[in-house]
Amino acid sequence: MFDLSNFISPKQLLVMKQEMVEDTLAMAYPIVALRYCDGIMMLAENPSISLQKTSEIYDRIAFAGTGVFNDYERLRKAGVQLADIRGFQYSRSDVSARSIASEYSTVLGDIFVRQQVPMEVEILVAEIGKTPKDNRMYSIPFSGGLIEEQGMAVIGDYLNKEESILRGQIRQFISEQNPPADLPLADAAKLAAAAIGAVREGGAINIANIELVVLDRTIEIERKFRRFSSEEIVTLMG
Amino acid sequence: MPLHLDHSDPSFLGLLRRHYAELVPRIESLPPGAVAAVSATTIVALTYKDGVLIAADRRATLGGHIVMSEDVVKVFKTDEQSAIAIAGTFGPAVKMAKLFKTELEHYEKIEGVPLSLEGRANKLSQMIEMNFPAAVQGLPVMPIYAGFDKERGEGVIFEYDITGGTFVKPLAEPYAASGSGGDRARATFEHFFKDDMTFEVARDLVIRALGFAAEKDTATGGKRFIVMNITAKGVEDVSPGKEG
Numbered sequence: 001m002f003d004l005s006n007f008i009s010p011k012q013l014l015v016m017k018q019e020m021v022e023d024t025l026a027m028a029y030p031i032v033a034l035r036y037c038d039g040i041m042m043l044a045e046n047p048s049i050s051l052q053k054t055s056e057i058y059d060r061i062a063f064a065g066t067g068v069f070n071d072y073e074r075l076r077k078a079g080v081q082l083a084d085i086r087g088f089q090y091s092r093s094d095v096s097a098r099s100i101a102s103e104y105s106t107v108l109g110d111i112f113v114r115q116q117v118p119m120e121v122e123i124l125v126a127e128i129g130k131t132p133k134d135n136r137m138y139s140i141p142f143s144g145g146l147i148e149e150q151g152m153a154v155i156g157d158y159l160n161k162e163e164s165i166l167r168g169q170i171r172q173f174i175s176e177q178n179p180p181a182d183l184p185l186a187d188a189a190k191l192a193a194a195a196i197g198a199v200r201e202g203g204a205i206n207i208a209n210i211e212l213v214v215l216d217r218t219i220e221i222e223r224k225f226r227r228f229s230s231e232e233i234v235t236l237m238g
Numbered sequence: 239m240p241l242h243l244d245h246s247d248p249s250f251l252g253l254l255r256r257h258y259a260e261l262v263p264r265i266e267s268l269p270p271g272a273v274a275a276v277s278a279t280t281i282v283a284l285t286y287k288d289g290v291l292i293a294a295d296r297r298a299t300l301g302g303h304i305v306m307s308e309d310v311v312k313v314f315k316t317d318e319q320s321a322i323a324i325a326g327t328f329g330p331a332v333k334m335a336k337l338f339k340t341e342l343e344h345y346e347k348i349e350g351v352p353l354s355l356e357g358r359a360n361k362l363s364q365m366i367e368m369n370f371p372a373a374v375q376g377l378p379v380m381p382i383y384a385g386f387d388k389e390r391g392e393g394v395i396f397e398y399d400i401t402g403g404t405f406v407k408p409l410a411e412p413y414a415a416s417g418s419g420g421d422r423a424r425a426t427f428e429h430f431f432k433d434d435m436t437f438e439v440a441r442d443l444v445i446r447a448l449g450f451a452a453e454k455d456t457a458t459g460g461k462r463f464i465v466m467n468i469t470a471k472g473v474e475d476v477s478p479g480k481e482g
Contacts, residue, residue: 056347078241080347081253088250088340089261107241221318223343 017118021067021142024120028066029053030156030170030196031124033137033149035181036188039128039215039224040135043192045200046211049230054213056225058083058095060128062215066156067121067142075104075123092222097127101138101146109144118142122155128215128224132181151181169199185214186236193237207234250344251337251365263333263369275377276306278331279417280451280458281313281323283384283395284427285408286440289469290393291476292384293444294323295419295452297459302418305459313464315473317342320358320385321466325417326400327377334365334379341365355385359396359404367402374400380416386468393468419451419458426450441465441476 008016031044031053042064044053053072054064057079065072079100087095104123112118119142127136137149152174154167173195179188189212197204212228219226228236242257254262276298283292294312299305313323314335322338324331341361346352353361362383369379383396395407397414407414413431415423426447435443444465452460467476 050350052350055350074243074245075241077245077348078243080344081245082241084250084340084344084347085253085258085261088336089258103241107243 014113017112018143021118021120025067025122025142025156028122028156030154030167031064031066032170032174032192032195033064033124033126033153034174034179034188034192035132035135035151035183036185036214037182038185038218040126040137041185041188041192041212041214042124042126043189043196044211045196045205045209047209052211052227054211054227056080056213056223057097057100057125058087059092059222060215060217060224061095061097061100062126062213062225064124064126064155065121066123068119071119072121072123075107075119075121078107079104079125097125097136097138101125101140104140105144105146107144108140108142112143124153124155126153126215128217130217151179166199170195173198189233189237207237210237212236245348248345248348249361250341253344263330263337276300276328277302277326277418277457278310278312278328279325280415280419280423280448280455281325281382281417282415282420282423282427282444282447283323283382283397283407283413284431284440284444284447285393285395285412286435286437288393288437289386289467290384290395291440291444291465291467292321292323292382292395293448293463293465294325294417295448295459296462296464297457298328299457302457308459308461311464313466314339315466315475316358316383317346317352318472319388319468320355320383321468321473322362323382323384323416324379325381325420326379327372330369330372330377331379331381334369334381338362338365355387355394358385359383359406362396363398363402363404365402366398366400370401382414382416384468386470388470391470415447415451417458419448419455422451422454423447437467441467445478 029045033042042054046053057063063076063079083095123140125138129135137153139147139153139155154170193205210233212233214226215224278298281294296310298307298310315321316339322335324335378400387394395414397405413427430443448463452458464477467474
């Protein structure tokens with residue numbers, strides 16, 4: 001099989017791969033995860049109705065991915081498999097976002113270094129703890145790094161070169177509002193949507209294109225994940 | 239534990255078979271002359287006006303006459319619209335219930351939509367069939383599965399034999415009973431069943447059926463029962479002693 005690495009230095013190869021992925025991710029929709037009074041919410045701009053960017057991994061763990069659909073969809077399913085296997089083999093309480101995020105990081109890092117075409121994604125794994133202090137959020141870039149986030153995480157809209165990085169602006173917008181830990185869900189969702197709207201070309205997001213999910217520790221069953229329907233989003237944020 | 243990136247099959251059991259063969263429940267038979275494994279009886283299900291009740295006693299016995307425990311749980315909520323009760327050999331039966339619950343959850347998460355009630359009942363039938371080699375060696379698993387069918391707006395019961403043969407209620411009769419005290423429980427239903435029973439009447443009948451079974455069957459405990467109520471609103475534990 002023809003292998004580029006026989007002709008190009010490894011360093012040059014990684015730079016080429018990185019540029020390729022960054023070009024794709026510059027067009028990806030951003031996703032904001034934000035702590036609120038009852039847990040963690042994730043808000044994404046997504047014009048598609050049935051192809052979701054955010055989803056349930058396990059009882060207290062959620063996933064968000066942006067970039068190329070087939071890549072983050074494969075990672076999402078792999079995460080569900082890993083979580084269910086672990087919960088079946090040991091116990092439900094032994095499934096943690098930390099170990100799933102670390103597996104993602106390993107796989108993405110391996111693929112980035114060893115395969116000619118890396119996965120063009122950026123993903124986020126969030127877990128609610130028994131108390132807000134035990135919340136965990138990890139973002140994992142295409143190259144396999146693992147970043148622990150506190151209270152807020154933003155993935156997507158990763159612009160390269162001299163252009164400003166919108167993600168930084170989204171973060172800054174939210175930080176400037178200094179959201180309290182007991183922020184109600186409606187306010188958290190509005191803040192996330194406003195932050196994306198403030199940096200986005202074309203202004204505010206159309207409310208019909210908003211995808212909203214929460215990990216809510218007040219839900220009484222084991223599975224704390226909940227997806228809001230478009231009607232519920234309008235009621236909440238309208 | 240590596241991440242697998244092949245996802246053509248949304249089944250959790252399929253995933254176990256492909257990548258975790260050591261986790262697939264597999265008990266072939268007991269060695270000849272071994273003391274019989276712990277078994278669990280009696281289980282019942284009954285449809286009524288608003289949905290379906292599924293219930294069991296809490297005794298586990300060795301060889302049908304030595305009481306191992308009066309506290310075992312034989313009814314498991316599988317999701318927000320169904321529950322499973324297990325009779326037969328305790329170990330494999332509980333494992334099957336756990337596998338079944340994971341299977342439903344896994345499918346829902348992978349596919350983004352839950353399996354239909356009929357789809358779930360078929361999946362369970364395949365799992366029972368998988369246990370058939372052990373069943374003919376004296377280690378049967380005979381569950382009853384009950385759920386609320388949102389499209390039809392009524393409770394549905396699926397009863398199984400050891401080969402995975404599926405009997406859908408209420409097409410034949412609106413109740414099911416299985417395990418060693420199952421005959422007496424079924425006879426109780428045959429005598430006292432009425433159409434359109436209220437929740438209170440149906441719950442009393444379920445408890446009475448389990449009580450009659452316990453009177454004559456030593457493998458059935460008469461003190462404590464678990465009763466689950468499945469309606470359009472979800473699955474609720476309505477065991478005696480839970481109220482108030």
